[in-house]
Amino acid sequence: MAHLRSRRRLALAVPVALSLTASLGFLPATASAAPQPASAEQATDATALAYVVNTKADRRTIASVRKAIAAAGGTVVVTHDRIGVIVAHSANPDFAKKMRGVKGVQSAGATRTAPLKAAGTTDLGAADFVTADEAARIEAASARTPDSEPLEADQWDLRAIGADKAARINPGSSKVTVAVIDTGVDDTHPDLAPNFSKSQSANCVGGKADTSEGAWRPYTDEDYHGTHVAGEIAAARNGIGVAGVAPGVKVSGIKVSDPDNGLFYPENVVCAFMFAADHGVEITNNSYYVDPWLYNCKDDPDQRAILDAVNRAQLYAQRKGTLHVASAGNSNHDLASDAIVDESSPNDTTPVTRTIDPGECLDLPTQLPGVVTVSATGVNNLKSYYSTYGKGVVDVAAPGGDGRYQTPDTPSKDGRILSTMPNGQYAFLQGTSMASPHAAGVAALLKSKHPWAPPAALQALLKAQANNPGCPESYDLDGDGTQDATCEGGSRVNGFYGFGIVDALRAVR
Numbered sequence: 001m002a003h004l005r006s007r008r009r010l011a012l013a014v015p016v017a018l019s020l021t022a023s024l025g026f027l028p029a030t031a032s033a034a035p036q037p038a039s040a041e042q043a044t045d046a047t048a049l050a051y052v053v054n055t056k057a058d059r060r061t062i063a064s065v066r067k068a069i070a071a072a073g074g075t076v077v078v079t080h081d082r083i084g085v086i087v088a089h090s091a092n093p094d095f096a097k098k099m100r101g102v103k104g105v106q107s108a109g110a111t112r113t114a115p116l117k118a119a120g121t122t123d124l125g126a127a128d129f130v131t132a133d134e135a136a137r138i139e140a141a142s143a144r145t146p147d148s149e150p151l152e153a154d155q156w157d158l159r160a161i162g163a164d165k166a167a168r169i170n171p172g173s174s175k176v177t178v179a180v181i182d183t184g185v186d187d188t189h190p191d192l193a194p195n196f197s198k199s200q201s202a203n204c205v206g207g208k209a210d211t212s213e214g215a216w217r218p219y220t221d222e223d224y225h226g227t228h229v230a231g232e233i234a235a236a237r238n239g240i241g242v243a244g245v246a247p248g249v250k251v252s253g254i255k256v257s258d259p260d261n262g263l264f265y266p267e268n269v270v271c272a273f274m275f276a277a278d279h280g281v282e283i284t285n286n287s288y289y290v291d292p293w294l295y296n297c298k299d300d301p302d303q304r305a306i307l308d309a310v311n312r313a314q315l316y317a318q319r320k321g322t323l324h325v326a327s328a329g330n331s332n333h334d335l336a337s338d339a340i341v342d343e344s345s346p347n348d349t350t351p352v353t354r355t356i357d358p359g360e361c362l363d364l365p366t367q368l369p370g371v372v373t374v375s376a377t378g379v380n381n382l383k384s385y386y387s388t389y390g391k392g393v394v395d396v397a398a399p400g401g402d403g404r405y406q407t408p409d410t411p412s413k414d415g416r417i418l419s420t421m422p423n424g425q426y427a428f429l430q431g432t433s434m435a436s437p438h439a440a441g442v443a444a445l446l447k448s449k450h451p452w453a454p455p456a457a458l459q460a461l462l463k464a465q466a467n468n469p470g471c472p473e474s475y476d477l478d479g480d481g482t483q484d485a486t487c488e489g490g491s492r493v494n495g496f497y498g499f500g501i502v503d504a505l506r507a508v509r
Contacts, residue, residue: 376400
């Protein structure tokens with residue numbers, strides 16, 4: 001498998017076009033077909049960049065900074081008053097520098113290196129969809145029980161963490177919602193429709209929340225990632241397809257992927273955290289890193305501003321009672337090491353090779369304070385070959401799949417994770433993108449049992465119920481005599497698994 005640039009690009013789908021007007025509700029009946037004049041903002045999109053300007057969170061300062069933004073040739077897109085984050089667009093190449101000199105501005109920087117509406121790619125490839133014939137074979141090979149799902153025989157991941165048994169005790173409360181911050185969620189999927197929360201869903205692309213009907217859905221079938229993640233968390237036990245870790249909880253979708261290049265820009269993620277917090281979401285799942293930088297370094301003014309803005313938003317959500325669960329990454333990097341070579345950033349223009357200090361350059365949002373960082377495991381409870389790790393960084397581990405070295409005894413013999421896809425389909429994917437929703441599902445079960453637990457207590461409960469296999473004696477996966485990664489720590493806490501692999505059954509007992 002090729003080197004993976006992002007959590008969300010680990011195993012991918014054959015694209016099928018959707019009608020945006022039909023699925024997202026664009027063009028109301030009263031819309032005019034006549035061309036409309038371009039706004040000043042649209043006219044400068046060819047050269048404009050998006051920026052975050054972070055200020056003191058008081059009205060007088062924010063009002064003053066908004067005036068300074070206009071004077072510097074910028075246009076305010078949205079102001080998050082409660083955290084002092086302003087999103088702006090400007091074609092002025094000196095805009096960020098000018099804003100950093102404004103009284104009350106604490107940090108300011110561009111959120112991208114490519115102009116607004118720049119075309120790009122999402123590095124898509126082909127995934128293994130489950131065909132009707134394959135589904136029939138899986139079901140025929142299954143020892144079905146009255147409470148099992150048709151494709152559950154291939155869900156080794158549920159059995160690995162006791163989620164199948166947990167569902168018989170407590171499938172989770174419908175008063176708990178996990179928001180999938182991702183590429184959108186197809187809420188029309190029959191396995192997701194019963195548990196989907198429209199009132200807690202939105203499209204945050206551009207930095208402002210759009211809650212119109214269907215705005216949270218994927219642009220096309222290529223944007224399947226969020227739908228797969230949602231199924232892992234809360235696919236219903238309804239006699240159709242697959243089951244989620246917490247099949248009784250609610251799931252929502254907050255879309256943050258850019259329609260032009262599929263990237264998750266900072267202003268979109270800031271909007272998502274704010275929206276989740278203000279709409280009563282208990283848990284967010286974050287199977288991505290904030291583009292365009294795999295690591296945001298504090299000594300770079302643009303990257304420092306990104307770090308500042310995203311951190312303010314996620315901390316705001318934590319204060320409102322939201323726990324964030326995030327994937328550790330698919331680069332097999334040791335986040336506790338002294339140096340990491342990053343060859344993928346920025347990913348919206350031309351990447352440059354740089355050596356970073358993981359203590360000073362952070363992967364967002366997974367390395368932010370209070371966020372649960374999740375590494376991935378395969379069917380043998382061994383760290384997946386691609387999973388990033390690090391002692392003192394990884395909090396827990398969860399099944400993410402390992403189709404290369406860990407093969408399950410299932411009908412398909414596929415070591416990846418089976419879940420929902422747009423248009424009522426199912427497919428196998430793998431990555432820490434898949435591990436994070438397993439942990440988020442267990443957190444949702446814990447929240448169902450302990451409804452008054454704040455985020456810090458919920459994270460402590462998540463760590464307490466985990467099972468730690470300890471560092472393996474050898475991690476030479478390909479047998480070439482060289483260790484493929486080094487696990488540091490003991491049987492209680494270590495760099496591969498943090499406090500251990502999550503356990504759904506222990507969570508509900």
